[in-house]
Amino acid sequence: MTTKQRIVDQALKQFNTDGVEKITTRHIANELEISQGNLHYHFPNKEVIIEQLFADFIGELETLKRFPEYNMQDPNEVIGSMTDNFEIMLKYQFLFRDNEVVWRRVPKIKADVIQLFQSYKLRIMELIATYRQSGLIRNEISDIQLNYLADQFVFNISTWLVGSTYVGKIKNPHEFYAKTLFRLWLPYLKVEEMQKWEGILTKL
Amino acid sequence: MTTKQRIVDQALKQFNTDGVEKITTRHIANELEISQGNLHYHFPNKEVIIEQLFADFIGELETLKRFPEYNMQDPNEVIGSMTDNFEIMLKYQFLFRDNEVVWRRVPKIKADVIQLFQSYKLRIMELIATYRQSGLIRNEISDIQLNYLADQFVFNISTWLVGSTYVGKIKNPHEFYAKTLFRLWLPYLKVEEMQKWEGILTKL
DNA sequence: GTCTATACAGCGATAGAC
C-alpha cells in the first residue's frame, strides 16, 4: 500500500472516531509513524484529504447497482438496496455526522451532497409512481402526501447517521436503519400489502 | 445589559452563523470590542460559555406550556405546541447542527439531550395511546408500527435542523417544520379524520 | 471590572539535507 493511500485510510479512521475538527495533519502523521513533512508532501493540507475521501465515497456509491437493476417490486430487494447505500454512508460517516464542519471547510462538498440527495428524491418519486400504478398504494392518499413521503425518505436517508447517535449503539446500524426506512412505506400501502410487507420485516 | 450577558448573546450569534469550532474567545471579544482578558474574567473558557447557552436553552424550554395544558385533540394546538418547541431549538440551533462538535467538547450535554428526546418519546407515546382510545387511529396499524411512529416523531424532532440544511432556505423554518412534523400523523388516521386534518394543514 | 502584556501550546506550512 502506498503512503498516500495509508494517509487517506488513517484520516478516515480518525475523522470518524474523533471528529474532523480535532484531527490535524500531525495526529495522522503520528499515528502512521511518518513525519508531518512527509504527509505534507502527499497532501498540501487537510482540505485536500477531505476532498479525496469525498471522491472515494462517491466512487463507491457508483459501484452499486442502479435502481432499475433492482427488482423494486420485491420488498427484500428494496431493503437490500437501502442496506447497500447505508453501508457506504456508514464507512464515510464523518461526512454526515460532522456535515456542517466539513462543509465550512470545503463548501463544494455541500453542493454535491445536496445534489446527490435531490437525485435520490427523484428516484423515490419514480418508485412511488410505480407502486401506485401497480395498485399497492391506498387510494385515499393525496398527491401532496405522497410527495411528502418522498421527502421523508430523503430526510431519513440524509440524517440517519445523526439521528442514530440520539438512540444509542446498534450492532449493524446500516442494516437496522435500512429496515427502519422500509417501515415508512407501511401505512401508505393497502391493508393486504401492508401486512405482507410487515411480515417480511419481522422475519428478517 | 451586563458584560456577561453580552458575551453569551454574542457567542450564540457567532456559534450559530460561523460554527462553534471556528469561533474562539478572541472572535467574540473582538466583536464586542472588549479585551480577551475581560472575557476570560467572566468565562474561564469556551466550554463554560457553551454550558451556559445549553442551560439557557433548557430554561426556555421549561417556560413552555406542558403537554397536558395543550388540548391535543385540537390539531391546531398540536401544531402550535410543535412550533413553540421548534422556535427555541432554532434559536439555539448550533446545539443541534453542530451537535457532535458540541458533545465532544462538553460530553455532559450529549447525555442531557438524549434524555430530553427520550422524554419526548414517552410523551408522544402517551399521545398516540390517547388518539387510539379516541378511535382516531386506523385499526389495522400494529403496535410495532405505532411504536415506530413515535420513533419517527423523535427522529424528526431531533434532526430537523440538520435535515433542513439539505433542503434550502425557508422563511420561518420552525413553522414550516412543525407542519411537516404534523403530516407524519396523516396516514395513520382513519380516512375521515385524515381528510379533516389535511384540510386544516392546507388552510394554514 | 476592564485593560495591556505576555507566556505557552498546537497547528499549518516550507526549506533543505539525505
Place this chain on the structure above:
DNA sequence: GTCTATCGCTGTATAGAC
C-alpha cells in the same frame, strides 16, 4: 520519498496595572 528543523500564526490562559 522521507526526514529534521524551523517559522509564523492563532488560540488559551494568566499576571499585574488601573
